[in-house]
Amino acid sequence: MRRSVAPSQLQGNPLKKPKFIPPGRSNPSPNEEITKLNPETELFEVAANKSQNDSKRCSLSLLHAKESTREINHRDNCSGKSCSEGFSFPTIDPPHTVHSASTELTVSTAKEEEPDNLVKYFSVVWCKASKKKHKKWEGDAVLIVKGRSLTLKDLEGKDIGKGIGYRFKDLEKIDEGQMLMIGGKEIEVMGIISPDDFNSGKCFQLGGGGSAISSSSQPAKKYFSSPFKNVCKLDSKKNVQNDFQDCKPRHDPYAPRSTIISNRMNGRNGAILADEMGLGKTLQCVSLIWTLQCQGPYGGKPVIKKTLIVTPGSLVNNWRKEFQKWLGSERIKIFTVDQDHKIEEFIKSPLYSVLIISYEMLLRSLDQIKNIKFDLLICDEGHRLKNSAIKTTTALISLSCEKRIILTGTPVQNDLQEFFALIDFVNPGILGSLSSYRKIYEEPIILSREPSASEEEKNLGERRAAELTRLTGLFILRRTQEVINKYLPPKIENVVFCQPGALQIELYRKLLNSKAVRSCLQGWLENSPHLVCIGALKKLCNHPCLLFNSIKEKECSSTSDENEERSIYEGLMNVFPADYNPLMFMEEESGKLQVLSKLLAIIHELRPSEKVVLVSNYTQTLNILQEVCKRHGYAYTRLDGQTPIHQRQQIVDGFNSKYSSDFIFLLSSKAGGVGLNLIGGSHLILYDIDWNPATDIQAMSRVWRDGQKYPVHIYRLLTTGTIEEKIYQRQISKQGLSGTVMDLTKTSEHIQFSVEELKNLFTLHESSHCLTHDLLDCECTEEKNYTDDSLEKLPVSRNCQLGPHQQKSNSLKPLSMSQLKQWKHFSADHLNLPDPFLERIRENVSFFFQNITNQATAM
Numbered sequence: 001m002r003r004s005v006a007p008s009q010l011q012g013n014p015l016k017k018p019k020f021i022p023p024g025r026s027n028p029s030p031n032e033e034i035t036k037l038n039p040e041t042e043l044f045e046v047a048a049n050k051s052q053n054d055s056k057r058c059s060l061s062l063l064h065a066k067e068s069t070r071e072i073n074h075r076d077n078c079s080g081k082s083c084s085e086g087f088s089f090p091t092i093d094p095p096h097t098v099h100s101a102s103t104e105l106t107v108s109t110a111k112e113e114e115p116d117n118l119v120k121y122f123s124v125v126w127c128k129a130s131k132k133k134h135k136k137w138e139g140d141a142v143l144i145v146k147g148r149s150l151t152l153k154d155l156e157g158k159d160i161g162k163g164i165g166y167r168f169k170d171l172e173k174i175d176e177g178q179m180l181m182i183g184g185k186e187i188e189v190m191g192i193i194s195p196d197d198f199n200s201g202k203c204f205q206l207g208g209g210g211s212a213i214s215s216s217s218q219p220a221k222k223y224f225s226s227p228f229k230n231v232c233k234l235d236s237k238k239n240v241q242n243d244f245q246d247c248k249p250r251h252d253p254y255a256p257r258s259t260i261i262s263n264r265m266n267g268r269n270g271a272i273l274a275d276e277m278g279l280g281k282t283l284q285c286v287s288l289i290w291t292l293q294c295q296g297p298y299g300g301k302p303v304i305k306k307t308l309i310v311t312p313g314s315l316v317n318n319w320r321k322e323f324q325k326w327l328g329s330e331r332i333k334i335f336t337v338d339q340d341h342k343i344e345e346f347i348k349s350p351l352y353s354v355l356i357i358s359y360e361m362l363l364r365s366l367d368q369i370k371n372i373k374f375d376l377l378i379c380d381e382g383h384r385l386k387n388s389a390i391k392t393t394t395a396l397i398s399l400s401c402e403k404r405i406i407l408t409g410t411p412v413q414n415d416l417q418e419f420f421a422l423i424d425f426v427n428p429g430i431l432g433s434l435s436s437y438r439k440i441y442e443e444p445i446i447l448s449r450e451p452s453a454s455e456e457e458k459n460l461g462e463r464r465a466a467e468l469t470r471l472t473g474l475f476i477l478r479r480t481q482e483v484i485n486k487y488l489p490p491k492i493e494n495v496v497f498c499q500p501g502a503l504q505i506e507l508y509r510k511l512l513n514s515k516a517v518r519s520c521l522q523g524w525l526e527n528s529p530h531l532v533c534i535g536a537l538k539k540l541c542n543h544p545c546l547l548f549n550s551i552k553e554k555e556c557s558s559t560s561d562e563n564e565e566r567s568i569y570e571g572l573m574n575v576f577p578a579d580y581n582p583l584m585f586m587e588e589e590s591g592k593l594q595v596l597s598k599l600l601a602i603i604h605e606l607r608p609s610e611k612v613v614l615v616s617n618y619t620q621t622l623n624i625l626q627e628v629c630k631r632h633g634y635a636y637t638r639l640d641g642q643t644p645i646h647q648r649q650q651i652v653d654g655f656n657s658k659y660s661s662d663f664i665f666l667l668s669s670k671a672g673g674v675g676l677n678l679i680g681g682s683h684l685i686l687y688d689i690d691w692n693p694a695t696d697i698q699a700m701s702r703v704w705r706d707g708q709k710y711p712v713h714i715y716r717l718l719t720t721g722t723i724e725e726k727i728y729q730r731q732i733s734k735q736g737l738s739g740t741v742m743d744l745t746k747t748s749e750h751i752q753f754s755v756e757e758l759k760n761l762f763t764l765h766e767s768s769h770c771l772t773h774d775l776l777d778c779e780c781t782e783e784k785n786y787t788d789d790s791l792e793k794l795p796v797s798r799n800c801q802l803g804p805h806q807q808k809s810n811s812l813k814p815l816s817m818s819q820l821k822q823w824k825h826f827s828a829d830h831l832n833l834p835d836p837f838l839e840r841i842r843e844n845v846s847f848f849f850q851n852i853t854n855q856a857t858a859m
């Protein structure tokens with residue numbers, strides 16, 4: 001199944017340097033016709049521009065269709081004339097949006113209000129009070145007039161002056177050119193700021209985000225500038241004209257779904273491509289590199305020569321493969337760094353234009369890499385750069401390359417500081433300094449979300465959030481899985497609640513009674529003993545023999561740190577049979593393992609040509625799963641953190657090949673999950689659950705992606721009534737995940753637990769068939785399980801009803817509680833389970849949830 005024609009249909013010869021007509025653009029009028037192109041056309045916008053300081057800089061940003069169609073049409077308008085006349089880079093509001101003409105707007109509404117409620121905003125310049133006639137202004141500021149008080153904020157949002165008790169009459173008259181004294185500072189009013197520009201934050205230094213931030217010693221008005229004018233002044237008009245006249249696009253820009261590259265933000269060179277997993281971010285980069293290496297807007301001259309791609313180790317060879325798949329091996333020479341291919345080789349040979357390297361290797365070869373002039377830097381799975389203090393980020397920041405792209409299927413969206421780090425990496429300074437960003441965006445946004453926030457705070461926070469989204473939206477592109485759903489086979493997702501085994505229950509009770517757990521519940525959380533308790537419970541859920549091993553290990557060690565840990569294991573040994581041998585573990589000892597083993601058997605029997613990806617976050621658990629494979633004689637392959645990087649792609653390719661005899665792919669999701677294509681498997685079993693839904697979603701996306709031929713079955717195994725259910729609930733609960741929380745690096749260490757929450761975590765619900773369902777407040781009963789038929793008959797107002805899907809569930813966002821309620825669900829004693837796989841495992845299962853995506857495409 002191909003979404004588009006393959007690769008090597010890209011025409012052209014890089015050596016010929018064909019000419020290119022830039023998509024000319026001036027600010028289009030609002031009523032400009034915009035309908036010429038197929039509205040579905042997505043435009044990956046990359047453009048070249050010149051600025052005063054840098055005569056050849058390329059700005060990368062990603063853009064959606066509508067705006068770009070305007071650009072194209074505008075180009076149409078300029079055809080026949082000299083393109084340079086009409087060619088104008090898009091400008092966005094400059095940092096200071098001074099509305100000098102909008103006096104009536106602010107003041108007239110204000111007049112109707114009570115003096116105390118009157119709020120007006122002005123842009124001002126300030127200096128320390130002095131008697132000098134010719135003032136030396138020290139900076140720009142924003143003046144807020146509220147009732148009878150004045151507040152002066154600098155352009156980083158900090159208060160720098162306050163005054164109260166002014167006469168309302170005087171304040172009412174404030175206008176352009178007026179001088180005032182406030183808190184020992186003299187100010188001159190430069191213009192009126194609309195409430196809109198204040199609320200959105202645009203009036204501050206960062207608000208416009210377009211051109212570089214100017215020195216604050218100039219009055220506000222001077223910031224108005226047309227970036228394009230500067231460009232024109234640079235070259236003689238004649239030269240510019242010649243350049244453009246000679247340019248011709250290599251492909252028809254009017255063809256349906258054509259991709260146009262043009263500039264969007266003057267002086268900005270970075271972008272974040274955050275398309276959901278499996279949408280083809282790699283291919284988009286391959287085509288971008290190829291395009292920029294072949295052409296450019298100035299006389300057709302290529303925009304880039306050398307590209308550096310930094311990626312997780314597992315994907316280095318995948319990148320090479322994608323280049324080969326789409327461009328063949330002749331067009332671009334790729335160099336991948338590994339043990340046998342040292343970076344020196346790349347430096348010596350002029351043939352190579354793309355260097356692909358893992359993050360680890362980058363750190364090791366940083367000095368050499370710094371000496372190479374790269375024109376484009378691509379950071380795959382770049383969410384790891386969210387922390388600006390870590391070595392990888394500082395190393396990458398130290399590279400001089402200005403055109404930077406972050407690729408991530410799981411962007412950080414919940415943590416505003418981490419979001420800042422990613423933005424600041426691709427477009428340094430666009431949000432100002434961290435401290436001003438905090439003042440202008442983070443603080444008002446967070447404050448507005450507090451339950452105690454006033455109306456005013458809520459409004460301000462919402463406006464600032466909207467402005468932040470607008471500003472960053474200029475260079476972040478995120479499309480969801482829905483765009484390719486129609487090309488994919490059905491996906492059947494199951495959440496399977498497995499009954500714990502007798503030994504598991506006994507050990508679980510004992511653990512909950514341990515000194516360690518009890519002291520956690522009394523609030524003794526220094527040195528995080530609760531994390532050890534959580535770890536022990538999770539191990540037990542996977543298999544009691546894992547716990548046995550930990551107890552044995554701790555028995556042998558004697559450091560004081562470990563004494564604490566030992567206290568959780570006290571008395572547990574007695575619960576194990578005297579001759580317990582962890583190597584001879586039994587499947588029945590773990591509810592999940594028993595279900596897994598049956599599931600594998602039934603898949604093997606019913607779908608002999610299909611394969612299974614088996615995922616765990618722990619190497620030790622993978623060892624157990626591997627042992628199960630051996631015992632049952634299933635051929636398997638394995639990829640975890642220990643797998644040498646150069647072998648990883650080979651393992652993946654082997655499994656995906658139709659000639660491979662492997663039935664099972666054992667995958668450590670944390671070590672190697674990101675970015676892999678495992679379409680050879682059509683069943684994916686998540687053996688354990690992670691605190692972070694992003695990790696699980698990442699893993700699940702490995703099989704349901706382009707190239708998958710079979711309906712995909714996903715099984716998430718949870719031990720009924722235990723901590724695993726609680727973690728799952730946390731994953732899907734509104735509190736933790738109302739938005740698109742997609743941060744792969746969050747682990748339990750980052751989670752703050754209240755004692756109340758710990759109490760809940762450290763409770764075993766032995767009598768429940770499914771605690772999660774109990775919490776859904778669902779009206780269905782065991783006698784009346786919800787199937788498609790019964791649900792359709794339910795009145796709309798009832799809690800548990802599938803009905804028409806209100807929320808789109810196809811996208812890869814974490815599931816919410818209300819969405820889960822819309823899934824079909826059954827208790828195991830429900831007769832006639834509709835699924836042959838579930839039917840065979842129900843003996844050990846207490847409850848299921850199931851959701852089918854793309855059912856229409858038939859199984």
Ligand SMILES: Nc1ncnc2c1ncn2[C@@H]1O[C@H](COP(=O)(O)OP(=O)(O)OP(=O)(O)O)[C@@H](O)[C@H]1O
Nearest residue numbers: 002003004276277278279280281282283409675706
């Ligand atoms: N337009 C397309 N037509 C056909 N196949 C495509 C297209 N785009 C991508 N693919 C294929 O889809 C698969 C997934 O693409 P890719 O690995 O680039 O996804 P991704 O967006 O990087 O996902 P992740 O976030 O998981 O890394 C690849 O095999 C790729 O070749």
Ligand SMILES: [Mg+2]
Nearest residue numbers: 281282380675
């Ligand atoms: Mg990828």
